[in-house]
Amino acid sequence: MGESGGKPRHVSSPDIFAENFSAGVDFLGTVPFVDREKIGAIGICGSGGFALSAAQVDVRIKAAATASMYDITASAGETSSSVREIPAMRRF
Secondary structure, eight states, X not given: OOOOTTOOOOOOOHHHHHHHHHHHHHHHTTSTTSOGGGOEEEEETTHHHHHHHXXXXXXXXXXXXXXXXXXXXXXXXXXXXXXXXXXXXXOO
């Protein structure tokens, strides 16, 4: 979640995580051997939902792959264990 100076932040924010994916895309765009039209996002576990959120808002992310039991981004703030439908992501 970026530089913390070693101090715990005690926060897990979908906005911050999505912003971190975009910051990674910013960096990859400066690397000469990276094709900017073939940048993707990978999210594992809780970051699976964050990768999907980032891909929804950052058009530079051309693909997304996740391995996650559920979308933690969509369930943030929910206290029940009910299952709900996740809105469709834009097509790449």
